[in-house]
Amino acid sequence: MTLSTETHLPTVDTAKKLGLLPEEFEKIKAILGRTPNFTELSIFSVMWSEHCSYKNSIVWLKTLPKDSPRMLAKAGEENAGLVDIGDGLACSFKIESHNHPSALEPYQGAATGVGGINRDIFTMGARPIAQLNSLRFGNLKLDKTRRLLKGVVKGIGDYGNAFGIPTVGGEVFFDDSFNTNPLVNAFSAGIVKTGQVAKAISYGVGNPVFIVGSATGKDGIHGATFASEDIGEHSVEKLPAVQVGDPFQEKLLLEATLEIIATGHVIGIQDMGAAGIICSTSEMSAKGEHGMEIHLDRVPTRQANMVPFEILLSESQERMLIVVEKGKEAGTKAIFDKWDLNCEQIGTVTDTGRLHFYMHGELVADVPADDLVLGGGAPVYHREYREPAYYKEYQKFDIHTIEDIQNTTQITEAAKYILSHPNIASKKWVYEQYDSMVGIANRSTNAPSDAAIVRVKGTDKSLVITVDCNSRYVQADPEQGCAIAVAEAARNIVCSGGEPVAITNCLNFGNPYVPEVYWQFVGAIKGMKKACEKFSTPVTGGNVSFYNQSSDEGPVFPTPTIGMLGLMEAPENQMTIDFKKEGDIIYLIGQSRNDLASSEYLYSYKGVKASPAPYFDIEEEFAVQALVKELILQKRIESAHDVSDGGLLAALAESAMPRGLGFNINPDKNVRLDAFLFGESQSRVVVSVKPENNDAFLDALDNSKVKFSLLGKVHAADFRIVDEPILTSAGAKELYNNALGKIMEE
Amino acid sequence: MKFGVVVFPGSNCDEDIIYTLQHTLGQEVVKLWHKDTDLQGAECIVLPGGFSYGDYLRSGAIARFSPIMEKVVAHANQGGYVIGICNGFQILTEAGLLPGALLRNNGQKFICRNVYLKPQSTSTLLTKGLDPDKTYKIPIAHAEGRYYADQETVKELHANDQILFKYSSETGIIDEASNPNGSLENIAGISNARKNVFGMMPHPERAAEEALGNTDGRTILEGLVAQITA
Secondary structure, three states: OOOOOOOOOOOHHHHHHOOOOHHHHHHHHHHHOOOOOHHHHHHHHHHOOHHHHOOOOHHHHOOOOOOOOOEEEOOOOOOOEEEEEEOOEEEEEEEEEOHHHHHHOHHHHHHHHHHHHHHHHHOOOOEEEEEEEEEEEOOOOOHHHHHHHHHHHHHHHHHHHHHOOOEEEEEEEEOHHHOOOOEEEEEEEEEEEHHHOOOOOOOOOOOEEEEEEOOEOOOOOOHHHHOOOOEOHHHHHHHHHOOOOOHHHHHHHHHHHHHHHHOOOEEEEEEOOOOHHHHHHHHHHHHHOOEEEEEHHHOOEOOOOOOHHHHHHOOOOOEEEEEEOOOOHHHHHHHHHHOOOEEEEEEEEEOOOEEEEEEOOEEEEEEEOHHHOOOOOOOOOOOOOOOOHHHHHHHOOOHHHOOOOOOHHHHHHHHHHHHHOOOOOOOHHHHOOOOOOOOOOEOOOOOOOOOEEEEOOOOOOEEEEEEEOOHHHHHHOHHHHHHHHHHHHHHHHHHOOOEEEEEEEEEEOOOOOOHHHHHHHHHHHHHHHHHHHHOOOOEEEEEEEOOOEEOOOEEOOOEEEEEEEEEEOOHHHOOOOOOOOOOOEEEEEOOOOOOOOOOHHHHHHOOOOOOOOOOOOHHHHHHHHHHHHHHHHOOOOOEEEEOOOOHHHHHHHHHHHHHOEEEEEOOOOOOOHHHHHHOOOOOOEEEEEOHHHHHHHHHHHHOOOOOEEEEEEEEEOEEEEOOEEEEEHHHHHHHHHHHHHHHHHO | OEEEEEEOOOEOOHHHHHHHHHHHOOOEEEEEEOOOOOOOOOOEEEEOOEOHHHHOOOOOOOHHHOHHHHHHHHHHHOOOEEEEEOHHHHHHHHOOOOOOEEEOOOOOOOEEEEEEEEEOOOOOOOOOOOOOOOOEEEEEEEOOOEEEOOHHHHHHHHHOOOEEEEEEOOOOOOOHHHOOOOOHHHEEEEEOOOOOEEEEOOOHHHHOEHHHOEOHHHHHHHHHHHHHHO
16 A cells, blocks of 8 residues: 555644754655655654653763673663562662643643653553652742642642552752753652563564553644743743643553453554553554554544544543454453553554555655664764863852851751751652552651661562652762762662662653753763772663743753662561750761752852752762672661751751751861751761670771761750750751741741 | 441542451451442441542532442441431431531632541440540541531430541640531441431541551441451
């Protein structure tokens, strides 16, 4: 059959409107040997968007470490990374952005982000057991920011809570750079038996292709293209590009998907997220080196009269494409029928390597699968990058221009400011809207730790998970800042009693065609590479989100969010952040430094915006983590909490408040008081030790080269510095717990 | 004791209560699919938490029409034991097996956190074995948990000793500050007049193991098992 001819074939102008470059239009013509029709051009425009093709990032992504003995699926091979956790089990995990939809429609944008990431996990046959998220918003003084935060949190909550997988951790950070363009990154992790992993592949001529789950509607058309451009005034006209989520369908789809995979008759399966049917048909076919013949009129639709490109590109949620063995059609339908879900055979596998799409018997598109996808014919670009002028300016920061804290009154004032700053204060207002306990696996509910700890039922093991990135550090110094993000994630896992295993990343940046933005991206990748190699945590995949900038306010702070997976072999290794008993001795592992760079104190309290990333030495960090691991395994310490945002005082307060305890400490005389209390230099951990274990603790420290210092003792009910009370524990807790809620509920 | 846990489409705490009853409490459990009409000889029916049928209309409003519910209602009417947790409690009020209704939380938001419960009734199987002077730390996770009933009904609840738990502070103070969702009189759970049907918003199955750092829920569920089997 020949392709139906259109009277008006698209021109380069149409291509440009669809987000393609003129040279890309030429390339498409060369691939097809003719001018594409509109449907075909739409296909190329979404498949070659950054969101699907990684065309502006893949060159650098390939430099990241991918290997480890635990790796079962490497970056880019499957819908999500897959690592062996022993006992015949594997963990599939991934983080993904839903920034652009959330900027326009925060509730649905965030909700469908949660839906999408979970489908990536269960499409591999893994049952999700934990979700996390990493959020960035603008200034909370703006009504708009509060509206976005409310909508995003409700969207994540409503979807995740109904879906029934606990949200066990995350981070929320506020800065003016996110005023127009918030970041919404969703993470999910699931468990699968190593022998039952499903693949995103298609092969076997004559095998049936099914679409299952929700009906296809006009929502989210060109969503992937939309996510690949700056947000501007016209963006609101793209509202149909935002999808609508239905967690109930997703829950049914989860159960039905795991049931069909368990039959062993599934050749391949892929969820339909960005770019819908065209993405799953092309990626599965290209991978299996086969083709498909698809009848679009057989796709269950929500609206009448949908045209081919709409059906192909629709990003309607809660759908999957499944290729099963020929002859297993009835069994497949029976499973989806049980769960009251659509299950329609829409085509068959062919040996052509091409995708033939028909509408009512008429061929409407004929494209080679391989040319659409990353690693096949999708374009790959080396983008120009240039160090921005601000970088050198930031480096010029001199701590001597800041007047040090002089007395207790000033300490109290600054401590109150820091503990109630939305970036430091408890995110209780946010996380209490998420079901964090469904699944009865969250070990951190009643035992606070730096990373979330989720047990793997049927084993002694637990996953230890964290998402981390201090966007301000990355802005100040992309390479150092991103290395810190990896190091902090590893530190959080180590302080919780886990061993870092691997990472997934969500790379949120501005427009890659701006050389200064691309410089941030390149720097971040370099820093990530260095740190992932040092901590033996290969990159299993993730997602790139460019164009996070508004037309008038410029790019967001670069935010390469690190989602790190760790493993805790036995429950007795679990470590918590809270001080246990009055009289326990408090130590600082690592070194205090005369460093205020990029701290919340300097940036927000002192209003100094230009400073480099905080002090960080990767070797020192590695040694600190190795020591903390040993102290935990040898049961030398009662608590461990890393010093991060807000500095030492915030860390001490967070350790003291859970049990209503306090502390009495002596500052380090070699370091300025402000830097000692509020500096954010890296590689430090606050630990507490029972008096009777003190000698054993000191013995362990003597055998290590890591610097440490005695801070003081756990005290009852108030925070003291050299015996001078600065805050009561109850007062601090009141500030810390309610600061965000007060802003949001006023 | 044989428990039957009903699985509605959208139930998501079914596996948790099954795990707790089987592994932690050593009880026999069967799953009852919503399309089935056979209780498989289960003596105590559990309606688990979740979002049955998506709960897009009103929590529990559709679940009560499912085929299995007809049998559950008949079982209850014959004096058989039924317990509903969270969404299960909502379904029981929608099905008319328990009086009153569960409305949207007064803060309009979903709330997930530990709360404290003070046992009230001394005559129901669920609370008989509990210390009325103690508080029990149990998590809640719901958006529609504000218990409401008309004055007449509340009077009857008191007169018949049907109130299972009230939300309280850690030290047992029952007041507005310790009421997480605006429930009438801080009511967190009730039974029917015959005392064979129980509903509670908090999730005891989420606090039933050392691994979760809280076993107060286990105490409550063990009490139920002990009383029923006694």
